[in-house]
Amino acid sequence: MLMARGRESRSTAASAMPAHARQLRQLALMLVHFSVMPQGALSRGLGLPPEADPSRGREHWANMMCNSIPYPFGIRGSSIPGFEVTCGPNKEAMLPIGKHSYEIHDVSLQGGFVVISAGPISQVCYDRNGTRTQTTGTGDIRLxxxxxSNAAGGANLMVLNWAVGHGTCDQALTYNLASLHCNNKSGCIDAPSGAGYLCKCNAGYDGNPYAEDGCLDINECRNFDSNECSLWDFCNNTEGGFTCSCPHNWNGDGYRTGTGCNETPRPINWKNQSAxxxxxxxxxxxxxxxxxYCSEDEQGVVACYCPLGLRGDGRQRGSGCQKHHYPLGVLVLxxxxxxxxxxxxxxxxxFMQTLKARQAKRLRAKYFKENRGLLLQQLVDKDIAERMMFNLxxxxxxxxxxxEARKLGGGGHGTVYKGILSNQDVVAIKKSKITIQREIEDFINEVAILSQINHRNVVRLFGCCLETQVPLLVYEFISNGTLSDYLHVEGALSLPWGDRLRIALETAGALAYLHSSALTSIIHRDIKSANILLDHRLIAKVSDFGASRGIPIDxxxxxxxxxGTFGYLDxxxxxxxxxxxxxxxYSFGVILVELLTRKKPSTGMHSECGSLIAQFILVIxxxxLCEILDPQVISECLEAAKDVASLALTCLSLKGEDRPTMRQVEMALERLLVANKNTAQGRSAELNYSPAQISNNNDHNSRQYSAEQALLLSASFPR
Structure with missing residues (x-):
């Protein structure tokens, strides 16, 4: 039996980039982008590998040769216009831009980027419709x-995004432009960098989507995991897909997702037999x-069968089909x-229950040891540790x-569920995503730190469970979501300015406590709006201490x-x-900018036109300033917003020694909050580190901002 099933043809409309292409793109961006101020997302726990530092020299990247450069790149006459390359003295591929040429180290057809030897690049920003929005100048090269377009760059290397056409795939398809560059077995996808589009081989094909006959058929039958056939030997590769079948006289469609193949004999369908x-x-x-129950094969051999429950050879002149009778002795036995x-x-x-209980007990003891339960007992008081232990x-x-219905969301280190304990307390239970030993120690670190903290604006830890392969944390339940949820909502209005200022003060107070009032100075290391929870009264609660680090007082x-998280990372x-x-x-300064603008900082490798902090410093x-402020803030309290912007600017100083302490920030915000409640009395400038004082120091700060100018240059504005 043969059932055809080719893989669905790929739509020429926009589609998501494959996972391996995204990983390749991120690797290249990491290798280049990590030499400058971060703009992308770095998950907590992701360390910087030694070989990923471009400052160690270009020898870590091999040059591409002219004869190996993939189409659409190529020498003049063998490339798409704009993608011409030249050959260097040693036949290395060079990319000419303006009056200069630059060595090519890598080209990604699926990711749509090229890595070259160059410094920072000048460019023009565009939105997804191809409309010019802004020009930025950060070097001698213009694009x-x-x-x-510029994706990322350091002192020696640059990653450039590229696209074979302007506009979107929808526009290219409307005017039949995609076929100019994509071969007949590929389709159009929107470029991940924004404006423009790329080509991608259709499903069932792999290779170069730009070169003629560049997309080659994938043989799905070569690997059992690449097809859906029940029997490997009965997979038939076809152009762009495959079909599955079953052996002769077997039932089924041959697909694992269908009826499969089975050897059950098939009764005769009299209607389909030729008399x-x-x-x-x-x-x-x-x-x-x-x-x-008669069956005849191609050689004319007839076989007879008995219905279910009867035994015999099934033939009229044989034993026929009889009910099976057991001897009395067999029945007695x-x-x-x-x-x-x-x-x-x-x-x-x-016996099985006892054995299962013993195995479970041994397994819980094994997990307790693996999850550093003994380490936790060493880090905190033994009596406290015992009270904090929950059973699975x-x-x-x-x-x-x-x-899944109890799932509240996911954090940097795990998934959070809503739970109701036997005493009817409502709690949040964090199920960690732990795969390596260091993350287990991060988990124990979070437990040990939270067990020592008692502050109204820090989320309260009830305890933990170490009896599972994945450790669990039990927190107080905060019902109203995060500060990020409240700021970044649809519509013109968000939190009132007074609430924003109070939440900033409460967060600053919690951080000041962690830095100076606790037994050990605690650095949170991942302060962001998504880690500030709000209760039913909109009281701020700092959460997620998985990346925190204790520092001795001396x-x-x-x-x-x-x-940490890029966009917020110092x-x-x-x-x-x-x-x-x-x-x-510094991270708190980013939150202040977020409160002022209701814009998200750059937490990915790409943004529409540079990072929020770079734009904020530029308008200052x-x-x-009013060009970037939230209109709601302008209408409610513009003067106070200017003071908060000055405070944020000082928190964002590139040198740590030029930033205030969190205690000084707390005092400044406390004064602003009082002034906001009683504007008739005006603002007082008597605080040790008030925003007014910061404003008076702007001339001094401008001299220090040569480094911040470098920040603006390195925080490129990609289109």
Whole structure:
């Protein structure tokens, strides 16, 4: 039996980039982009590999040769216009831009980027419709009138996005432009960088979507995991797909997702038999006791079968089909055996339950040891540790065995579920995503830190469970979501300015407590709006301490692996690996900008036109703050917003020593909040580190901002 099933043809409309292409693109961007101020997303726990530092020299990248450069790139006459390359003295491929040519290190057809040897690049920004929005100048090379746009760059290397056409795929398809560049076995996809489009081989094909005959058929039958056939030998590769079948006289469609293949004999369908041509089709010649249980193969050999429950050879002149009768002795033995089995069942069940309980106990002890339960007991008081231990059964009952309906969301280190304990307390249970040893120690670190904290604006930890392969944390339940949820909503209105200012003050107070009031100075290391929870009264609660680090009181900082979230990550900490309390101050400054603008900072490798912080610093320097402020903030309290912007600017100083402490930030915000409630009395400028004082120091700060100018240059504005 043969059933055809080719893989669905790929739509020429926009489609998502494949996972391996995204990973390749991110790797190239990481290798180049990590030499400048970060703009992309770095998950907590992701350390910087030594070989990923472009400052170590270009020798870590091999040059591409002219004879190996893939189409649409090529020498003049063998490329798409705009993608011409030249050959260097050693036949290395060179990309000419303007009056200069640059060595090509890598080209990704699926990712739509090229890695070259160059410094920062000038470019023009465009939106997804191809409309010019802004021009930025950060070097001597200009990308206007080229198919390239700047993705990331360092001192030596640059990653350039490219596209074979302008506009979107929808526009290209409307005017039949995609066929100019994509071969007949590929389709159009929107370029991940924004404007423009790329080509991609259709499903069932792989290769170069730009070259003629560049997309080659994939042989799905070569690997069992690449096809859906029940029997490997009965997979038939076709152009762009495959078909599955079953052996002769077997039932089924041959697909694992269908009816598969089985060897059950098939009764005759009399309607489909040609009378006079088959023995089975002629009752007078049919030798079987049950005519419908007759089968005849291609050689004319007739086989008879018995219906279910009957035994025999199925033939009229043989034993036929008879009910099976057991001897009396067999019946007695069967009855006796059944009674004995009934008596044994309780004993067997008891034995299995006991064995299962012992195995579960040993497994819980094994997980407790692997999850560093002993380490936790060393880090905190033993009595406290025992009170904090929850058993797995209680948490499974509280979450209905971690039902998806109880899922609240996911954090940087795990998934959070809503649970109801036996005493009716509502809690949030965090199920960690742990795959390596260091992350287990991060988990224990979070437990140890939270057990020592008692502050109204820090989420309260009830305890943990270490009896599972994946450890669990039990927090107080905060009902109203995150600050990010409230800021980035649809519509013109969000949180009132007074609430924003109060939430900023409460967050600053919690961080100041962590830095100076706790027994050990605690650096949160991942302060962002998504980690600030709001309760039913919109009171701020700082959460997610998985990346936190304790620093002894007699030390000012520690050197440690990079952790945090790009967009909020302190550039000085990123470049030096030196973690101090000023790293949290920088992240808090980003939150202040977020409160002022209702815009998200750049948390991915790409943004529409540069990072939020780069734009914020630019409008401050140009005295155009209102261009970036949330209109709601302008209408409610513009003067207070200007003071908060000055405070944010100081928190965002590139040098940690130029930033205030969180205690000074808290005091400044407290004064602003009082002034906001009583504007008639005006604002007082008597605080040790008030925004007014910051404003008076702007002339001094401008001299320090040569580094911030570099920030603007390196935080490129990709189109």
């Amino acid at each position: 206007e009138q080229t198919p390239f 006079g041509l088959s023995v089975c089709a002629q009752p007078e010649r049919n030798p079987c006791t049950y005519l419908e 069967a009855v006796g055996g059944g009674i004995s089995l009934i008596c044994l069942v309780p004993g067997i069940i008891f 059964e209680e948490l499974e009952k509280a979450t209905n065995k971690f039902d 030390q000012t900082g520690v050197t440690t692996a990079i952790q 550039p000085e900490y990123y470049q030096t690996s030196r973690l101090t309390d000023k790293s949290d101050v 320097r140009q005295d155009k």
